[in-house]
Amino acid sequence: MCPGPNDIADRVLRAMIRPATAPGSPEFQEVFEQVHERLAQVFQTSNQVITVPGSGRTGLESAILSVLEPGDPTLTITAGYFGSMAIRIITNAGGKADEISFPWGEPLDLERIEEKIAQGGYKLVTMVHNETSSGALYQEAGAVARMAHQHGALFLLDAISSLGGAPLPTDEWEVDLCVSCSHKAMASPIGHGYVAVSDRAWSVMEQRKEPCRSTFFNLLNWKAQPSEEAVGGRTHRRPQVVFSSVHVYYALHEALQMILEEGVEQRWNRHRINAQAFREGIQALGLKPLAKPEIASPTVTCIPLPEGIRPADFLQKLRAEHGIYTTRGLGPYRENAIRIGHMGVTAIPRCILHTLYAMESVLASFGYPVSPGAAVSRAGQVYAEAQQHQPEIGAVP
């Protein structure tokens, strides 16, 4: 139940058991192309999706280094630990990084954001879609994108922990650089960052005055090009600036197959209901998730622990006695909160109910007063209500 990397289905792991294949071979090219087409479906975009080696962080740096020139003013909206990742990359790259900050787990104030964007003359506005540190989801990303565009800025959305687990209409929201990765709600092994790139962003890259100083993380170098010879019916080719990690792509290919078999919207829905069951169970234990209910994330929950229970001790027991591995809070919540991921293959009743039962048991062992069975019972009610409308909710995907 870790917020990332989360568990991986057996069929995804097994997809890696195949001989070495050359990244340029027709067999792999076909898989490579399908991976990118399937990723675009999950991103809900007709933009090109680029995959770069590494993780969400290399995706983020690719996106930023590709459009940013030294001295360029940028604005980052932060409401948690991961918001500052973009600021670090921008500052190191020689950009000017403004920040507008909101309390962890609280809703954003769009008026304040609009005012700030209007004043700044920014080239780039960035924000996190799903804050893994607080367990909050910000569905106002589309509104922020429109503000950015009105004032001449590109909009970058860090969707690292939401892609595949939360509604993310990249095109409808007009996200210029939509960044994500393999090992969160996509339920694939760590290995790549993804960036969906809008025409507006390509155009900024093509018109830079000073070239991008990185050869391999310049997204223009990865852009699919018209092909002289059609390959497998395809009329463009995707450059592999760095040799592709073929085994990880085979896993991703299978993980994407699972997502499309389930259906992207059904998957979002599954995450939403399971997250709700988990949160209401947590509340039945007498605890309160950090994020306000109206912005609670469908993929991760941050839970401040009762006074006197240290996260390290709690997590050690959760693992030793119940086999559940997860991690603690970040920043100001490092010493008093834990975080539970419920995404991909763990956003199912079996995992949610087991985690609630285990948390109740560990809390009791620390002398915290629990009402036995209350958490699991409350979650069960959420599932029962959901099943009246959607009978498939309880099914293992």
Next chain:
Amino acid sequence: MCPGPNDIADRVLRAMIRPATAPGSPEFQEVFEQVHERLAQVFQTSNQVITVPGSGRTGLESAILSVLEPGDPTLTITAGYFGSMAIRIITNAGGKADEISFPWGEPLDLERIEEKIAQGGYKLVTMVHNETSSGALYQEAGAVARMAHQHGALFLLDAISSLGGAPLPTDEWEVDLCVSCSHKAMASPIGHGYVAVSDRAWSVMEQRKEPCRSTFFNLLNWKAQPSEEAVGGRTHRRPQVVFSSVHVYYALHEALQMILEEGVEQRWNRHRINAQAFREGIQALGLKPLAKPEIASPTVTCIPLPEGIRPADFLQKLRAEHGIYTTRGLGPYRENAIRIGHMGVTAIPRCILHTLYAMESVLASFGYPVSPGAAVSRAGQVYAEAQQHQPEIGAVP
């Protein structure tokens, strides 16, 4: 028999079949540490080895971006296609790229190199250890390193296709930035670049005037640091600037285990004898490898084909009729040569003899006159001679 990626042993592939593990978990930390210790043994170094996501090319860019500042003069020694990779990275990064060039497959002229280094006031001198495009190995790297150091320059060696397959005494040669990767002679899946970094190189990174503009490919950010709490008896921690591709590390861990079980020097020897058997077999077919015998690579051979036989046609038959996949020449040899990799698990008599038999068969089918069995017979003689001194040569590792 592809020069990269080459084949992977079953036990290495199987090592990837395990549940997702958090990169920060104690279990993975132990594996991560062992991977780096084992890599240092193969590099023959007591320097820190850093692993970055991607492939040899990201290793190369990490090494260059970490030490290079805009305007810095550099010299690259080229004798083939891959030599120019460093020049592209340096130029894009704003450095000045001088080149000293030698004909493909011919020995280097150390006097000319020394003269050039003495005149240039270079900050960095780079060269390729094993040119995959021509099939040549340059064991003068140590001499070039000394010249570079005498004239105040760092020395970067691109050992992408030699590590694990050819003698590479990183410390004895005083290589400052020794770059390699997973999927050549290391016989592991594609996934990471490696850089062994000398104290001299760390010191240049620490003393730069302008900071490295890339956050995640700045090797200083990856440098192992003293740990506050010892983990598993270890007293330092290795930052993971980008989340580690744990599954690929598990494969690499097993591939390194195989290398150390065999013994690094025995492995070099195995590559040398099998390459010799292959080359002499090729000559018995009436063909002539591109590289001069005294610098012939132990991991890859480039073979110009007889007039009138196109590489694409030859390779298609080799694959369709004999199940052998490999690739054609590069640059000026793209339309008239093929390249055969004999590294890792394919540097064994079974693969060498089969490839010679298959090449003879395909040549004959194009009407080229062959003396049936001559190639295989000649290779057999090489093995027989080698076995008098080293009975284990014929054994599958």
